[in-house]
Amino acid sequence: MYIEHPTFIPPDDPNVKIWRYIDFNKFVSILDTGSLWFTRADQFSDQFEGSSPKMNISSRKATPDISKADIPIFNNLIENTSQVKRQWLKYVAINCWHMNEGESTAMWGLYLKSNEGLAIQSTFNRLKKSLSKTDEKVYIGKVKYIDYEHQVIEDANILSPFVHKRKNFEHERELRALVVKSPPPGPRGLNFSVETIRGGILVSADLTILIENIYTAPEAPAWLIKLIESIIKKYGYNFLVLPSPMVDSKPQY
Secondary structure, X not given: OEOOOOOOXXXXXXXXXXXXXXXXXXXXXXXXXXXXXXXXXXXOOOOOOOOXXXXXXXXXXXXXXXXXXXXXXXXXXXXXXXXXXXXXXXXXXXXXXXXXXXXXXXXXHHHOOOOOEEEEEEEHHXXXXXXXXXXXXXXXXXXXXXXXXXXXXXXXXXXXXXXXXXXXXXXXXXXXXEEXXXXXXXXXXXXXXXXXXXXXXXXEOOHHHHOOEEEEOOOOOHHHHHHHHHHHHHOOOOOOEEEOHHHHOOOOO
């Protein structure tokens, strides 16, 4: 179910349109499982995923009045803090959406390798309502884009780094749904040798609530729309499949 949390800031407009750009095979998987795939955080290509800005790291310094005997202990504590934060990448799974009133040419190009893909269009409200019956606790919030050289993030919550990204990604206008599968307790704290997520996890969703419209990629072949409609009917749904509005957009001189 959707869980509110102060670390996860919802969109100002609860009915803001959100988009998920996927290839045909992934769409069939969604229909077949009735679920959304949440990718484990360490599986993303962004090497900064879940990391902290430089100023957060530099703030972890020993105070001038610390005794020399305690400096090694303090340094070990700081190193342990970094290791623990790095370990949490294996216990967080993320499902990403793009917030925008209309389609994005950049997102089509970024997430699809061919024209045989589609975009699921939903809203923030629909997304959170569609997750009402899952046993997983799902947090949803906007990603905040910051300068990792000169800005800081709230460091008190272990999940804060997962709703922050570098400004280089600002064009993504990302809304993130996130699930945490904490490691089990061990003899000395949490046991990070145990994997609770392998690659990612499926989170059940009510697709009739989630999906508002489906758009095929620009320049998608005509047969793709018919194939998508056929597959949708096969699984007992009646979602509207539309060609990308970008197809009808022609330059004028």
